Amino acid sequence: MSSSPHPIWQPDPDALPATRLHAFTERVETSTGQRFPSYPDLWRWSVDHPKDFWSAVVDHFDILVDGIPADVLPDPVMPGARWFPGARVNYAENMLRHRGEGTAVVAVDEGGTTTAVSWEQLRGMVGAVQRWLREQGVGPGDRVVGYLPNSPAALVGMLATTGLGAIWSACGQDYGSDGATARLGQLDPVVLIAADGYRWNGRTHDRRDQTTALAASMPRLRAVLHVPRVHSGGLPDQTVPVGLWDEVISTPAEPVFERVEFNEPLWVLFSSGTTGVPKGIMHSHGGVTLDHARLLGLHNDLGPGDRFFWFTTTNWMMWNLVASGLLTGATVVLYDGAPGHPAPSRLWEIAAEHRVTVLGVSPGYLAASETAGVRTDVDVDLSALRSIGSTGAPLPAHAYRWVHDNVGPHIQLTSTTGGTDVVSGFAGSAPTTPVWPGEISAPLLGVDLQAWNQLGENVVDEVGELVIASPMPSMPVAFWNDPDGRRYRNAYFDTYPGVWRHGDWITITGRGSVVVSGRSDATLNRQGVRLGSADIYAVVDPFPEIGESLVIGAELDDGRYWMPLFVVVAEGYVLDDALRGRIVEALRTNASPRHVPDEIIAVPAIPHTRTGKKLEIPVKRIIQGAAMSEVVGADTVDDPAALQHFERFAPSPKPGEGCSSPGFATLP
Numbered sequence: 225m226s227s228s229p230h231p232i233w234q235p236d237p238d239a240l241p242a243t244r245l246h247a248f249t250e251r252v253e254t255s256t257g258q259r260f261p262s263y264p265d266l267w268r269w270s271v272d273h274p275k276d277f278w279s280a281v282v283d284h285f286d287i288l289v290d291g292i293p294a295d296v297l298p299d300p301v302m303p304g305a306r307w308f309p310g311a312r313v314n315y316a317e318n319m320l321r322h323r324g325e326g327t328a329v330v331a332v333d334e335g336g337t338t339t340a341v342s343w344e345q346l347r348g349m350v351g352a353v354q355r356w357l358r359e360q361g362v363g364p365g366d367r368v369v370g371y372l373p374n375s376p377a378a379l380v381g382m383l384a385t386t387g388l389g390a391i392w393s394a395c396g397q398d399y400g401s402d403g404a405t406a407r408l409g410q411l412d413p414v415v416l417i418a419a420d421g422y423r424w425n426g427r428t429h430d431r432r433d434q435t436t437a438l439a440a441s442m443p444r445l446r447a448v449l450h451v452p453r454v455h456s457g458g459l460p461d462q463t464v465p466v467g468l469w470d471e472v473i474s475t476p477a478e479p480v481f482e483r484v485e486f487n488e489p490l491w492v493l494f495s496s497g498t499t500g501v502p503k504g505i506m507h508s509h510g511g512v513t514l515d516h517a518r519l520l521g522l523h524n525d526l527g528p529g530d531r532f533f534w535f536t537t538t539n540w541m542m543w544n545l546v547a548s549g550l551l552t553g554a555t556v557v558l559y560d561g562a563p564g565h566p567a568p569s570r571l572w573e574i575a576a577e578h579r580v581t582v583l584g585v586s587p588g589y590l591a592a593s594e595t596a597g598v599r600t601d602v603d604v605d606l607s608a609l610r611s612i613g614s615t616g617a618p619l620p621a622h623a624y625r626w627v628h629d630n631v632g633p634h635i636q637l638t639s640t641t642g643g644t645d646v647v648s649g650f651a652g653s654a655p656t657t658p659v660w661p662g663e664i665s666a667p668l669l670g671v672d673l674q675a676w677n678q679l680g681e682n683v684v685d686e687v688g689e690l691v692i693a694s695p696m697p698s699m700p701v702a703f704w705n706d707p708d709g710r711r712y713r714n715a716y717f718d719t720y721p722g723v724w725r726h727g728d729w730i731t732i733t734g735r736g737s738v739v740v741s742g743r744s745d746a747t748l749n750r751q752g753v754r755l756g757s758a759d760i761y762a763v764v765d766p767f768p769e770i771g772e773s774l775v776i777g778a779e780l781d782d783g784r785y786w787m788p789l790f791v792v793v794a795e796g797y798v799l800d801d802a803l804r805g806r807i808v809e810a811l812r813t814n815a816s817p818r819h820v821p822d823e824i825i826a827v828p829a830i831p832h833t834r835t836g837k838k839l840e841i842p843v844k845r846i847i848q849g850a851a852m853s854e855v856v857g858a859d860t861v862d863d864p865a866a867l868q869h870f871e872r873f874a875p876s877p878k879p880g881e882g883c884s885s886p887g888f889a890t891l892p
Contacts, residue, residue: 232628232660234658235657245525247284248280249266252269262656263657277669278297281514284521287318287514289510291310291312301722302699302722303709305695307508309486309487313484313513314389319548319550319551320387322343322553328341328342330557330578332560334565335561339376348473351477351480353449353472354387354479361414362414366391367390367391367411367412368390369408369411370417370418371397371438372397373396374560376558377451378394381394381417384479387482389484392490393493398539400434401437411492411504413444415447416445416448417448418438420432423561424561425562426565430454430455432455436460448465449472450466486509487510487701489506489507490507491512492504493644503711506704507698508697511701518669522654524611525582525610526549526582527552527554528553529553530581531554531582531608532557532580533578533583534546535563535586539834540644540834568593568598569596569600572603572606576604582611587620590619590623591623593626600632606632611638612636614637615640616836619639619662620758620762620766621661622766639652639653640664645700646698648698651667653665654666662762663737665737666737666738670696676689676723677689684732685731688730689719690729691725692723693724741759742758748787760819763814764811768797769793773790773830774789774830775787777844778844786822788822788847789824790826792830799824808824828869829866831863833862834860839856842855847873847874848874849875852867852871
């Protein structure tokens with residue numbers, strides 16, 4: 225919960241009439257004859273009248289769609305609810321509706337090279353790639369995949385593919401060929417668009433041989449489109465024809481758009497793969513177009529003249545959301561490189577140089593900036609910036625204060641929660657919502673977000689399961705290779721039939737804000753009381769002596785419950801009894817006595833997914849005795865050695881021998 229009863233940021237009443245949310249609200253008030261004086265009033269109407277709300281989004285953003293039915297949601301039962309059945313729409317057509325010589329895309333690479341692409345240039349590139357794809361026989365329903373860094377080629381490839389009604393999927397080149405095959409190979413693609421390598425943290429990574437191996441794993445592949453990125457030479461010999469990107473786009477063409485049924489697949493995104501084979505999650509043309517118009521246009525207030533930059537890679541759903549910034553007419557900024565190279569201030573510098581208005585970063589980047597002593601209010605000009613988004617993990621209260629003091633009190637720091645599952649958000653902020661430190665401002669419009677207790681009751685000011693009680697347009701239409709829908713149902717609907725259970729613990733406060741406590745499948749349980757790991761991180765991670773921490777609760781075979789806290793000690797410090805004592809006291813005072821771990825143990829590193837989420841569940845399962853290969857694929861982990869390190873805490877062959885916890889090995 226927030227440590228402050230007062231907002232750290234409040235909307236400027238004089239600025240609200242110019243926001244797109246204000247215009248939308250006025251439109252809805254006129255059409256319904258109702259008044260919505262506050263955001264909670266508008267939200268309540270949006271979830272009580274979902275058909276009217278999402279129809280209003282179509283009208284307000286003038287979504288290009290044919291054949292809107294009289295009943296836009298005839299059967300709201302989940303799973304299987306189909307929005308706007310029979311209507312025909314194309315995602316790429318809506319993204320490329322803007323014309324002219326204004327800048328659509330700004331692409332920055334790690335070396336500092338900047339490329340600007342106009343709306344007309346972007347359309348011409350998309351049309352040229354479509355022409356080549358059609359020559360390979362690509363049509364509706366075919367799969368085209370990208371093995372690409374965050375670059376214009378990835379954006380153009382996705383728009384060209386989806387414009388034809390084909391299905392797109394991509395992953396970054398930090399995955400080797402095995403990791404990429406585990407994802408993209410599932411789709412049996414007909415075309416692979418691949419770069420020859422990428423640069424990261426000052427190093428060049430050659431991916432030509434990995435591309436060859438990836439292509440060889442795809443039996444139905446018809447062609448490879450080679451994107452030169454870091455090498456002057458071509459790809460090694462392939463078993464299929466190879467097109468050259470620069471030749472393909474050298475002759476621009478007008479793009480074509482195949483309008484498909486509203487619920488037809490648009491792309492396949494993959495889960496992190498930390499609990500088995502990565503799940504292929506299919507989203508629809510219509511659902512994504514509507515959801516992203518609502519999220520980016522109303523909540524982020526994006527429109528022509530804005531510049532939208534969110535640090536991401538093609539592995540993460542945020543890349544897809546950034547691409548959808550085109551729908552609003554905003555310029556999207558792509559960065560291909562490490563966020564901290566050559567200095568921790570790199571993302572701030574890009575935001576300043578390109579006059580970014582909406583910036584997205586991770587909680588980890590904000591923490592790294594704070595630790596490094598970055599002073600953006602002194603070092604860079606962020607006068608164009610009005611909001612900073614943060615997602616991927618709960619944002620601690622001290623990060624809000626750091627942004628307020630070091631970036632600017634006028635900046636709205638908007639923590640969000642959502643996921644790849646819906647390629648969108650569940651809760652976040654709007655131009656009209658206050659911001660409290662450590663809290664997410666409110667559920668998003670159209671999202672029937674609730675916290676349910678173990679009895680399935682909606683609770684306020686209590687920790688509960690994050691559930692979505694009514695359908696959202698961007699919920700998956702299906703999982704790949706799940707013909708009877710069993711995996712899909714088991715993923716979200718096995719706990720509460722007909723209600724989406726996301727797997728997070730949240731608290732919805734009496735004022736309507738949301739606090740995320742962590743994954744419910746990684747819940748800590750002390751004497752029957754459920755605890756969130758985020759509450760512990762919020763206390764421990766701000767310690768200057770601690771670089772990062774990870775806590776798990778492991779049920780052991782002998783009936784015991786072990787809750788260790790693992791910490792990475794910052795350079796120049798040691799984990800001694802005095803530091804342990806101060807951590808314990810801070811947890812006891814600022815969280816509760818139940819939050820005090822059984823042990824505090826130093827480790828070399830904390831393992832994460834490639835999108836930066838701490839691997840609490842795999843660590844827990846390894847400590848319980850599972851083999852690392854059973855709980856996570858090595859290609860899904862940012863540092864496999866960091867995860868492997870926890871195997872020494874698994875049950876030893878001779879319980880109790882040389883152990884600080886009976887049955888567990890200790891660090892030397």
